[in-house]
Amino acid sequence: MVNALVLAGSPNDGPLKDCSPARYEALISIGGKTMVEYVLDALKATGKINRIVVVGPTEELKKLLPGDITVVTAGRDLMGNLLEGLKYLPGAQRVLMATCDIPMITTQAIDNFLDLCSNREADLYYPVIPRREVEKNYPLTRRTYVSFKEGQYTGGNLFLFNPAVVEGCMRQGQRLVDARKSPLRLGCMLGLTFLLKFLLHRVTLKEAEAHASGLLGVKGAVVISNYPEVGVDVDKPSDLELVMEKLGI
Structure with missing residues (x-):
């Protein structure tokens, strides 16, 4: 629990x-x-x-x-x-x-995320959703995607974490949160070498996980979720229209 x-x-x-x-x-x-x-x-x-x-x-x-x-x-x-x-x-x-x-979040999506997290030992778990899964289920939505060697992903809006590590990574954590919808800003925060590889789409999810962990001073884990509802948020009128359409309102 x-x-x-x-x-x-x-x-x-x-x-x-x-x-x-x-x-x-x-x-x-x-x-x-x-x-x-x-x-x-x-x-x-x-x-x-x-x-x-x-x-x-x-x-x-x-x-x-x-x-x-x-x-x-x-x-x-x-x-x-x-x-x-x-x-x-x-x-x-x-x-x-x-x-x-x-x-649009569902109980199944939450359960799946928690189950995936239980398979790894970490202080902070962050979900990413493959672009193909988002566009398959929500073809009209506009999201920010980050290109990795494995493909394109968007970030989720669920986080599982150990409260004991929060105060130690507050400042950098806020910077990462502020930059989460700007792939270039995220790349710059993680260093020049990383940025160059990132621009060439040669960074793997494992490398991104390791760099973010080092930046925050915690053990982080990137979790791939195939539930797009984890990442489809409502922050503009078109998002609201999409949700209303999906719910039949």
């Missing part, structure tokens, strides 16, 4: 603000249910989650969510929200972190 932490504190002040009057992206309604509720329903349906903590607008979330879910006030940025949430999960050995903007 692992504990889950859902980040739901992003204000709705970006591209989605014209699609919904909700003050926070987590509270954008899709077919009468908010985005964060879709994520929580998938988490609760697994048999592998113990406690769930949601970091976001406490007033709205406490009215919306059942009492067995702990709601925590959001901080100023992603890493700050992560630390706030972990305060309510003392002693946790492993925490599954999810963003609130993946309403």
Whole structure:
């Protein structure tokens, strides 16, 4: 069993603000249910989650969510929200972190990710999804892909990690998170040699895993998930339209 932490504190002040009057992206309604509720329903349906903590607008979330879910006030940025949430999960050995903007996530996708992680020993597990799997199931979606020697992949929105290593890699972790949708920025952070190989599409997933682990000072593991729902998030109007179409709304 692992504990889950859902980040739901992003204000709705970006591209989605014209699609919904909700003050926070987590509270954008899709077919009468908010985005964060879709994520929580998938988490609760697994048999592998113990406690769930949601970091976001406490007033709205406490009215919306059942009492067995702990709601925590959001901080100023992603890493700050992560630390706030972990305060309510003392002693946790492993925490599954999810963003609130993946309403297509399924229990099967979550279970599969956790099963894949259980096959390796690491401090941080990060999923990547092959481009072919995304486009096979969501041909109209536009995602950021990174080219590796094995093929093209997009990053996921689930993370499994050991809370004990978080504070030690906070600064670099925030930089990696900020650069996750810019392949060139990611390459630059990992050094010139790596960048040159990256530009030639000669970097393997194993090499990327090793470089990221060294940068963060932790043992990281790249996990290949064939569930595109792990990586199909909603951050622009076309994403919202796609989700509504898939859900028949």
